[in-house]
Amino acid sequence: MPVDPSPTLLSDQAERMQLIDEDQKFNNAQFAPKLKQWGLDDAGFGYDLCAVLGSQSTGKSTLLNKLFGTSFDVMDEKQRRQTTKGIWMCRGIKMNVLVMDVEGTDGRERGEDQDFERKSALFSMASAECLIVNLWEHQVGLYQGANMGLLKTVFEVNLGLFQASKAKLNGPKDKTLLLFVIRDHVGTTPLENLQATLLADLNRIWDSLSKPEGLETSQITDFFDFMFTTLPHKILLPSEFDKAVDQLRERFINPKDPNFVFRPEYHKRIPADGLPHYLNSIWDQVMSNKDLDLPTQQELLAQFRCDEIANAAFSLFSADVKGFRKHIESGNVLETLGADMGRHRSVALAKFDKDASRYHQEVYKRKRIDLLEKLNGTLSPFFLGQLKNLHKVVLASFRANVLERMRGEVNYDFGEVVGTERSKAENRFAAAAKLVLLAETDWSIEEEEAQLSNEIQGIADVMRVEETKKMVAQIERNVKKGLAEPVELALAKPQPDMWDKILVAFRSVLENAEAIYLRKAKSFNCTEDENKAALAALRRKSWLSLRAKVDEQTADTVLAAKLRSCFEDRFRYDDEGVPRVWKPDDDIDGAFRTARDETLSLIPLYSRIAPKDEELLIRLPSSSDDPVQAAAVERGEEEEFDFPATLQLFTETRKAEIGSRFRKEADAYYVEAKRSTVSSIAQVPYWMYGVMIVLGWNEFMVVLSSPIYFAFLLTLLGSAFVVWKLNLSGPLLSVSKAMAREVHRIADEQLRNHFSQPLPPPASRPGVLDERPAGIDRNGTSPAVVEEFELEEKKAL
Numbered sequence: 001m002p003v004d005p006s007p008t009l010l011s012d013q014a015e016r017m018q019l020i021d022e023d024q025k026f027n028n029a030q031f032a033p034k035l036k037q038w039g040l041d042d043a044g045f046g047y048d049l050c051a052v053l054g055s056q057s058t059g060k061s062t063l064l065n066k067l068f069g070t071s072f073d074v075m076d077e078k079q080r081r082q083t084t085k086g087i088w089m090c091r092g093i094k095m096n097v098l099v100m101d102v103e104g105t106d107g108r109e110r111g112e113d114q115d116f117e118r119k120s121a122l123f124s125m126a127s128a129e130c131l132i133v134n135l136w137e138h139q140v141g142l143y144q145g146a147n148m149g150l151l152k153t154v155f156e157v158n159l160g161l162f163q164a165s166k167a168k169l170n171g172p173k174d175k176t177l178l179l180f181v182i183r184d185h186v187g188t189t190p191l192e193n194l195q196a197t198l199l200a201d202l203n204r205i206w207d208s209l210s211k212p213e214g215l216e217t218s219q220i221t222d223f224f225d226f227m228f229t230t231l232p233h234k235i236l237l238p239s240e241f242d243k244a245v246d247q248l249r250e251r252f253i254n255p256k257d258p259n260f261v262f263r264p265e266y267h268k269r270i271p272a273d274g275l276p277h278y279l280n281s282i283w284d285q286v287m288s289n290k291d292l293d294l295p296t297q298q299e300l301l302a303q304f305r306c307d308e309i310a311n312a313a314f315s316l317f318s319a320d321v322k323g324f325r326k327h328i329e330s331g332n333v334l335e336t337l338g339a340d341m342g343r344h345r346s347v348a349l350a351k352f353d354k355d356a357s358r359y360h361q362e363v364y365k366r367k368r369i370d371l372l373e374k375l376n377g378t379l380s381p382f383f384l385g386q387l388k389n390l391h392k393v394v395l396a397s398f399r400a401n402v403l404e405r406m407r408g409e410v411n412y413d414f415g416e417v418v419g420t421e422r423s424k425a426e427n428r429f430a431a432a433a434k435l436v437l438l439a440e441t442d443w444s445i446e447e448e449e450a451q452l453s454n455e456i457q458g459i460a461d462v463m464r465v466e467e468t469k470k471m472v473a474q475i476e477r478n479v480k481k482g483l484a485e486p487v488e489l490a491l492a493k494p495q496p497d498m499w500d501k502i503l504v505a506f507r508s509v510l511e512n513a514e515a516i517y518l519r520k521a522k523s524f525n526c527t528e529d530e531n532k533a534a535l536a537a538l539r540r541k542s543w544l545s546l547r548a549k550v551d552e553q554t555a556d557t558v559l560a561a562k563l564r565s566c567f568e569d570r571f572r573y574d575d576e577g578v579p580r581v582w583k584p585d586d587d588i589d590g591a592f593r594t595a596r597d598e599t600l601s602l603i604p605l606y607s608r609i610a611p612k613d614e615e616l617l618i619r620l621p622s623s624s625d626d627p628v629q630a631a632a633v634e635r636g637e638e639e640e641f642d643f644p645a646t647l648q649l650f651t652e653t654r655k656a657e658i659g660s661r662f663r664k665e666a667d668a669y670y671v672e673a674k675r676s677t678v679s680s681i682a683q684v685p686y687w688m689y690g691v692m693i694v695l696g697w698n699e700f701m702v703v704l705s706s707p708i709y710f711a712f713l714l715t716l717l718g719s720a721f722v723v724w725k726l727n728l729s730g731p732l733l734s735v736s737k738a739m740a741r742e743v744h745r746i747a748d749e750q751l752r753n754h755f756s757q758p759l760p761p762p763a764s765r766p767g768v769l770d771e772r773p774a775g776i777d778r779n780g781t782s783p784a785v786v787e788e789f790e791l792e793e794k795k796a797l
């Protein structure tokens with residue numbers, strides 16, 4: 001009957017797999033998935049592994065299937081040919097036990113080739129905690145029998161296995177348990193006897209082995225523990241056989257059983273998830289006939305697996321933290337970044353620890369450090385990016401808060417505002433930065449803190465300079481306001497001490513301004529140098545303000561008005577301020593000369609800032625005297641300041657121009673005065689009175705006959721009498737004349753300004769300025785004017 005390659009599985013029975021095939025190839029592709037299918041891939045150290053060795057067709061598969069519920073092939077009774085080829089593996093039912101069914105030794109199929117026997121023994125020794133040696137009872141004591149050959153191989157292999165780690169002799173020994181199962185035990189020879197016979201044989205074999213250097217004196221028990229058990233004949237005594245197998249199973253599944261097989265010290269300490277790689281590499285070593293150095297293999301396995309586990313943990317970690325990049329790159333500050341980074345890193349490390357900590361400890365620790373560095377390296381850009389973004393945000397809010405407080409508070413103390421906002425900003429940065437500062441990193445926030453502090457200082461300095469400028473500008477405005485009135489007053493009434501008054505006012509205003517500056521500068525934390533420079537600028541600008549005000553008050557038209565006013569005061573009003581009415585015998589020429597000359601003498605006074613008291617004159621350094629100032633002028637930041645030049649208001653040419661213009665205006669006044677005299681001496685011819693009586697007789701009679709007209713006449717005569725009696729005729733006349741003249745002059749000026757027309761000659765427009773240039777007579781009046789006046793006088797006479 002042909003062998004069923006896939007026997008029907010009982011419920012819960014695991015599916016077997018061929019781990020190493022008949023061509024001695026390790027089935028790496030299926031092992032890991034199978035392990036997963038068996039549910040053991042995540043078992044860690046929570047599994048056990050045993051293998052069965054023995055002659056071919058000695059019921060090994062039958063025993064394993066009975067014992068563990070595995071599904072290994074069992075030989076068909078009638079064919080008697082080798083069933084198990086290579087090495088098979090299966091999981092036991094309801095137990096975390098992996099069982100290896102190894103191809104039987106001394107099989108006819110492989111002939112004299114002992115190679116696979118040796119390799120499979122080596123492989124089983126390196127991986128299994130317990131080797132079940134299956135033999136018939138009648139084979140016990142047959143030293144030359146096949147089983148002894150197998151055991152010799154096992155011992156040799158064991159020595160080979162440990163040759164590379166002789167140090168193990170001095171340390172705890174990794175022993176392997178050999179469980180001898182004596183089959184078809186008839187019962188006539190007790191187990192103890194069989195056990196003694198086997199032990200004697202084993203020692204003999206051990207002694208006969210040539211041991212490697214350093215292991216010459218070693219005993220078989222240094223490397224092996226032995227257990228012995230018997231099973232009745234399966235065919236003849238099936239129920240006893242089953243019972244014995246049930247008892248034997250207890251040794252595999254019950255840790256409390258005194259003969260418990262899977263004692264922890266036998267465990268090879270290979271985590272289940274590393275088993276595929278480990279067994280594969282062991283098999284590779286076996287196949288290449290290299291000395292099998294298990295510690296090295298375990299270390300290599302640890303390296304391989306730790307790398308695999310670390311990579312798996314890292315790739316999950318990378319996916320988790322990928323989202324941070326977008327936020328950080330777009331300049332956001334993530335509130336929970338520190339906690340999130342810490343959590344993701346812990347998850348990755350925990351994942352690594354869970355699986356990798358089962359491996360070679362040194363390798364695991366080394367790889368953990370590597371992983372930690374890799375994780376930190378991935379998180380580092382987020383940490384730095386967060387600090388950078390935080391830096392920007394804190395800096396911007398510092399600036400905004402300072403500006404807002406300066407806008408919101410009326411009498412703010414700049415130093416206090418900047419100080420509190422600065423410490424607020426620095427504390428905020430430090431607190432937020434510490435949140436992203438993970439433990440177990442070489443990250444630090446000191447550098448970024450120092451940089452932030454510098455930049456805050458930079459902003460504060462710029463703001464302070466701007467604030468100082470603003471404050472100085474405000475003070476300058478106040479200076480201007482303070483100077484306006486005293487300057488206007490002093491210049492309107494020119495006196496010899498005019499400039500003294502102006503400079504006294506200037507000094508007082510400047511002192512006040514400097515005091516205000518110094519008081520405010522204290523809260524600005526300005527340095528001595530800054531104060532010095534600001535005060536110098538304040539003085540300079542105040543002086544320029546004064547000069548600007550003086551310039552405004554001495555502009556051509558303003559100055560002309562001032563001179564005219566001065567002249568009028570002297571020429572047209574008497575000493576008591578009453579308007580003069582010129583009479584023919586008045587000394588108009590003398591009065592005119594005096595008024596004009598006195599007025600002209602004011603021009604030099606206006607032309608230069610020159611106080612009578614020299615001490616009052618403030619002296620300021622020119623740009624050329626101050627190197628800092630000179631450099632600023634050179635850079636184009638400030639205008640050149642030449643103090644001596646600012647004292648001179650008019651040049652000689654301008655002085656002459658002003659004088660000449662004034663003279664012309666004065667001439668007009670002179671003509672007008674003369675004309676008023678002429679009109680006062682003009683008389684009506686006597687015959688005109690006769691004509692008037694003849695022509696007006698009828699009207700006269702109408703007035704006399706009409707009561708209304710007559711009453712009006714009487715009132716008029718009465719008023720005239722009162723005026724005559726009180727001697728008011730003269731003042732009344734001159735006042736009305738002066739009024740008429742003023743009205744005429746103002747109207748004329750307005751029209752002239754409006755139409756910008758040249759002035760008509762004084763002959764036709766009396767009282768208006770004569771624009772004609774002419775020679776001056778001995779009174780300083782032009783001959784043409786005099787000539788014209790004489791002509792008019794003659795006409796009147």
Ligand SMILES: Nc1nc2c(ncn2[C@@H]2O[C@H](COP(=O)(O)OP(=O)(O)OP(=O)(O)O)[C@@H](O)[C@H]2O)c(=O)[nH]1
Binds near residue numbers: 059076234
């Ligand atoms: N006498 C006897 N025969 C048994 C016993 N157990 C199994 N057999 C028989 O021995 C034969 C071989 O059984 P297997 O379990 O295939 O033996 P094996 O050692 O696994 O064989 P290979 O895998 O081919 O080396 C089968 O026909 C079984 O019925 C036993 O306890 N006593």
